[in-house]
Amino acid sequence: MLTLVCPVCGAHGDETDFHAGGQAHIRRPASHDPEHISDQEQADYLFTRINPKGLHFERWRCDRGCGKWFHAARDTVTLEFKAYYGITELPPPDIMAQARGAWADYFKARQKAAAKAGAKS
Numbered sequence: 001m002l003t004l005v006c007p008v009c010g011a012h013g014d015e016t017d018f019h020a021g022g023q024a025h026i027r028r029p030a031s032h033d034p035e036h037i038s039d040q041e042q043a044d045y046l047f048t049r050i051n052p053k054g055l056h057f058e059r060w061r062c063d064r065g066c067g068k069w070f071h072a073a074r075d076t077v078t079l080e081f082k083a084y085y086g087i088t089e090l091p092p093p094d095i096m097a098q099a100r101g102a103w104a105d106y107f108k109a110r111q112k113a114a115a116k117a118g119a120k121s
Ligand SMILES: [Zn+2]
Pocket: 006, 007, 008, 009, 010, 011, 062, 065, 066, 067, 068
């Protein structure tokens, strides 16, 4: 049984009190310019998912509390939740540092983009 805590309202419960929404941090490819999206980009958006053994990042919705979506970092081996964070946020830095493989690459790219955006403003 999975036990979760909603980071928005603080509701506690098992996985039946929440709705699993699949992989976190999936971004739709440039939907403002659909003619320039390649078939591969569209296929990756629709079908390609990270499926690691170990630390994974997921979307969950608080069904019996506030009804809000949030992100959770969960170890797929131990089933332990490591962190909960907002739907528009990145995981806490110590959790991102533990990410491996495709997740590590993703967070490095996001942090680099955020630093570049911060440097412009
Ligand atoms: Zn909630």
